[in-house]
Amino acid sequence: xxxxxxxxxxxxxxxxxxxxxxxxxxxxxxxxxxxxxxxxxxxxxxxxxxxxxxxxxxxxxxxxxxxxxxxxxxxxxxxxxxxxxxxxxxxxxxxxxxxxxxxxxxxxxxxxxxxxxxxxxxxxxxxxxxxxxxxxxxxxxxxxxxxxxxxxxxxxxxxxxxxxxxxxxxxxxxxxxxxxxxxxxxxxxxxxxxxxxxxxxxxxxxxxxxxxxxxxxxxxxxxxxxxxxxxxxxxxxxxxxxxxxxxxxxxxxxxxxxxxxxxxxxxxxxxxxxxxxxxxxxxxxxxxxxxxxxxxxxxxxxxxxxxxxxxxxxxxxxxxxxxxxxxxxxxxxxxxxxxxxxxxxxxxxxxxxxxxxxxxxxxxxxxxxxxxxxxxxxxxxxxxxxxxxxxxxxxxxxxxxxxxxxxxxxxxxxxxxxxxxxxxxxxxxxxxxxxxxxxxxxxxxxxxxxxxxxxxxxxxxxxxxxxxxxxxxxxxxxxxxxxxxxxxxxxxxxxxxxxxxxxxxxxxxxxxxxxxxxxxxxxxxxxxxxxxxxxxxxxxxxxxxx
Amino acid sequence: xxxxxxxxxxxxxxxxxxxxxxxxxxxxxxxxxxxxxxxxxxxxxxxxxxxxxxxxxxxxxxxxxxxxxxxxxxxxxxxxxxxxxxxxxxxxxxxxxxxxxxxxxxxxxxxxxxxxxxxxxxxxxxxxxxxxxxxxxxxxxxxxxxxxxxxxxxxxxxxxxxxxxxxxxxxxxxxxxxxxxxxxxxxxxxxxxxxxxxxxxxxxxxxxxx
Numbered sequence: 001x002x003x004x005x006x007x008x009x010x011x012x013x014x015x016x017x018x019x020x021x022x023x024x025x026x027x028x029x030x031x032x033x034x035x036x037x038x039x040x041x042x043x044x045x046x047x048x049x050x051x052x053x054x055x056x057x058x059x060x061x062x063x064x065x066x067x068x069x070x071x072x073x074x075x076x077x078x079x080x081x082x083x084x085x086x087x088x089x090x091x092x093x094x095x096x097x098x099x100x101x102x103x104x105x106x107x108x109x110x111x112x113x114x115x116x117x118x119x120x121x122x123x124x125x126x127x128x129x130x131x132x133x134x135x136x137x138x139x140x141x142x143x144x145x146x147x148x149x150x151x152x153x154x155x156x157x158x159x160x161x162x163x164x165x166x167x168x169x170x171x172x173x174x175x176x177x178x179x180x181x182x183x184x185x186x187x188x189x190x191x192x193x194x195x196x197x198x199x200x201x202x203x204x205x206x207x208x209x210x211x212x213x214x215x216x217x218x219x220x221x222x223x224x225x226x227x228x229x230x231x232x233x234x235x236x237x238x239x240x241x242x243x244x245x246x247x248x249x250x251x252x253x254x255x256x257x258x259x260x261x262x263x264x265x266x267x268x269x270x271x272x273x274x275x276x277x278x279x280x281x282x283x284x285x286x287x288x289x290x291x292x293x294x295x296x297x298x299x300x301x302x303x304x305x306x307x308x309x310x311x312x313x314x315x316x317x318x319x320x321x322x323x324x325x326x327x328x329x330x331x332x333x334x335x336x337x338x339x340x341x342x343x344x345x346x347x348x349x350x351x352x353x354x355x356x357x358x359x360x361x362x363x364x365x366x367x368x369x370x371x372x373x374x375x376x377x378x379x380x381x382x383x384x385x386x387x388x389x390x391x392x393x394x395x396x397x398x399x400x401x402x403x404x405x406x407x408x409x410x411x412x413x414x415x416x417x418x419x420x421x422x423x424x425x426x427x428x429x430x431x432x433x434x435x436x437x438x439x440x441x442x443x444x445x446x447x448x449x450x451x452x453x454x455x456x457x458x459x460x461x462x463x464x465x466x467x468x469x470x471x472x473x474x475x476x477x478x479x480x481x482x483x484x485x486x487x488x489x490x491x492x493x494x495x496x497x498x499x500x501x502x503x504x505x506x507x508x509x510x511x512x513x514x515x516x517x518x519x520x521x522x523x524x525x526x527x528x529x530x531x532x533x534x535x536x537x538x539x540x541x542x543x544x545x546x
Numbered sequence: 547x548x549x550x551x552x553x554x555x556x557x558x559x560x561x562x563x564x565x566x567x568x569x570x571x572x573x574x575x576x577x578x579x580x581x582x583x584x585x586x587x588x589x590x591x592x593x594x595x596x597x598x599x600x601x602x603x604x605x606x607x608x609x610x611x612x613x614x615x616x617x618x619x620x621x622x623x624x625x626x627x628x629x630x631x632x633x634x635x636x637x638x639x640x641x642x643x644x645x646x647x648x649x650x651x652x653x654x655x656x657x658x659x660x661x662x663x664x665x666x667x668x669x670x671x672x673x674x675x676x677x678x679x680x681x682x683x684x685x686x687x688x689x690x691x692x693x694x695x696x697x698x699x700x701x702x703x704x705x706x707x708x709x710x711x712x713x714x715x716x717x718x719x720x721x722x723x724x725x726x727x728x729x730x731x732x733x734x735x736x737x738x739x740x741x742x743x744x745x746x747x748x749x750x751x752x753x754x755x756x
Contacts, residue, residue: 152713164712167699186699187623202699204712399732401693403704407711408724415717479610486615490697497616504623514623518616525611 028262031295032255036093039248049117049241050248057095061086062102062110062119068215069273070122073101081273082120085140088265089118092256108132111242118246118253122211124173124235126310134243136253137298138287139236139305140266141211142279145174146228148198148213149205155229162419163410163492167194167203168505173310174233175505176345178207182419184492185505198226205229214275236305254298261287312343312506337509346503353499354520360425360485360495361524367433368440368481372474375441377463380448390441397438403490406431410491421494428488436477436484443473471539475532482528486521496520550719554726558710562730568640568702572695573688575644577681580651587652588659606656609649615694618646622698639700647688654684672753679742679749686738690731703731 036054043055053059063083064071071080078099090097100116107121111133118136124143125135147166149155155164162182168175169191178185186203188194195216197203210231216222239257241250260266267280286292292303315321321341328336340350378390397405409431413423447466467474489498500517504510591602621642628634637645658680665673693704707727711720 150713154713154715165697186697197699200701201709202701202705204709395732395736396728399735400728401690401704401731403693403696404707404724404727404731407704407708408721411711411717411720411724483611483613484615486613487694487697489615490694497619501619510623514620518612518620521613521616522608522611525613526607529607529611 026295028255028258028293028295028297032092032252032259035248035252035255039252047245048248049246050252053095053117053249054093058098059086059090059093059095059118060098060100060116061089062100062107062116062121064103064121065101067122067211069218069275070211081141081269081275082122084269084272085260085266086120088260088269089253089256092259093252108240111240114242117249118239118241120239122209123237123240124308125238126173126235126308128311129240130307132243133240134246134250135238135240135307136250136257137238137304138254138257138261138283139238140257140260141237141270141275142234142305143209143211143237144231144234145172145177145207146210146213146231147205147207148226149229150198150225151227153204153229155205157230161205163414163424164205165203167197167206169194169208170505170510171508172208173235173308173506174207175502176312177233179349179502179505182421182492184489184498185501187501187505195222210276218274235308255295258287258293258297262293312345315342315344315347318342335511337512339507339509339513340500340503343507346507349494349499349503350496352494353496356421356425356494356499357485357496357520357524360428360488360493361482361528363425363429364432364436364481364485365478365528367429368436368478369474371433371437372440372444372477373467375438376444376448376466376470377441379441379445380463380466394438394442397435400435402431402435402484402487405435406487406491409434419492421492424491424493425488425495428485428491428493432481432484432488436481440470440474440477443470443477446470468539471536474539475536478532478535479525479529483521483525550714550722554710554723558706558723559726559730562703562706562727565701565706566703566730568695568700569689569692572640572644572647572692572700572702573685575641576647576651576688576692577655577685579644579648580655580684581681583648584652584655585659587656588663591656591660592663602656606653609653609656612649614646614650614691615697617649618643618694618698621646639695639698642698643692643695643700646694647691650691651684651688654687655681658684670753672749675749676746679745682738682742682745686735686742690735693731703727 035050039048039051039054042051046052046055061083063078063086064080065073065078067080069080071078071082073079083097083099086097086099100110102110102116102119102121104122107119107123108129110116111119119133120140122143123129125139129135147155147161155161158181161178163184165184165186166178167186167188168178170187170189175185188197191208191212194203194206194208195213198206199222210228213228217226217228239253241253257266261280261283264284267277267284270277270280286303287297289303291297292300294300297303318341321338325336325338328334340346375390375394378386379394381387381390400408406428409427410424413427413430417423444466447469448462451462451465451469486495486497488495489501492498497517500513504513587602587606590598591606594602621637625637625642658677661680662674662677665671665676692702695702696705696708699705704727707723710723714720714723
């Protein structure tokens, strides 16, 4: 009885100890070891790419061949942060790494076509790509878009960026964010030209991934002249495998990424290649935490980073627009793309652009007419104190290219009131009105002088006749003002040219977009010409009747 | 002397003058292409029969209505995708701007050409010669418009001014740079306009004498 009691006592105590002891989680190392062991044990029936890799002795890694510091090819040898990470993975799997060259367009199709086992090729992890490949967590790197410019240029935050022109590449996901801060974009097809354009001063500022500029900043001449001004739009980079047949390989890579962060493997390779390490240092601290350093860490929301949500909200009629594009291409063999109608931000930019363009044109016409009358009156005046300053202003305005007049108007306006779209529109209306109105006013004053010589009239009667006599010139400068309104985009006025440039910077369809833009402005100017001709007829009828 | 002004005169002004050569280069090309396109249109409009007159008048009014700045962006973004006989049209920034100014210069040349032909037919060769000052005027208008090239990164006069201004912190300093720019653009313009007025006066005097 005593013996039975003793057994019962010890079993109860043991159970109690087990119950109250903290649960010790399985480590990623143990989980990885077990996974690899299972894979090696099933070589006869390889059901997953992991088994095929460990049994075949080779892992095919898709890497970049021309992305300095991250992946470059020298003959048959691949160098850079990513090939070295791939080598570390191969070593851990106890296999050889076979490198396959991929680029931004081919890296996902190569996975789907089973031409590579995994990809490690500067690929940002966003929600759109989540549906195409299985991303490895945790991420092995993180890039951000940096704004690079001359050291002498005082840029500290987004407020300093408004109204400036920034050179970017078409399709860069961060362009939409730049646009939202009222900067103008100068578009380029290839990132490779940006450092050259900074050097030859075509671009004052350029925005691109920090990983791209990292290479240029190790060049002493570039680093002595330029500096990163600010960073934004962080994107985590992920390795990826095919969505089917790669579950175990993905799991093995997840666990390896955890271990590589925790043990500083990523960090060491990054330091070797002189790339930025701030993200990796932070990640090392995360993956050394007890709650993350477990076999389940890669699914723990407190440890991993979310994918970037890069999708733009579609318009309610986006499917019909796509269907129309398809029908148009089938019917006419022409590639018609209407990005401005497919996403909500693009549609909003487009509609605002159309409205602002019409406001700008109406404003420029009114201002031109107003300044024409004012300059005509002042230049034709008999008072020298009025005539001479007006003449000086006219000669100055005539001597200033319209782009320069716009820039000066914007600089003066911004010195008085903080920059906004309305201020840019106002400054553009003023500049276009002054520039064209002064020329038209000169024509009015010349008509005043000829009427003076004829000596038939004086006072307001003479001035009205002068307006009628110079109707052709006034109309010509009114048309010129309407034609000049797209230049307002140069100072950040959010008119249609500016809006469509912004839209094409983060979507496709540049050809269609600019064709539509040309048609829009040509039609609007033709309507203005027609209206102005009616005005001229009315003014000239007045002269004939007089 | 003000240190800023000294720096501007020693460094900025020579750079600006050198860059302005590009503005004149763009303008010469635009005017030459404009004449090449505009003069045949003028002949067609003057002696092309009903159909010829209709076609040329339509083309001229379309060219007159096309905004240069939009045409420039159109060429920049659309022409890069166009191939001619299997070869991609890779035109330079300077040529893009010059071609974008062609609709204006061609329409102007056509209008002036039509007027010159009418004067010639009326037996006034000197009246027809007014074509020359008119084209000179167009040239200077084009020079002033060529500053739009700064928007697509062509290193011409305006882009040099904007580059200089970008690193100046005070509005006063910027206005000095703007003023220098206006003077340097204005001098050739005003000289050109003076020459044009002299030419018009001379031709007018001879017409009266004849």
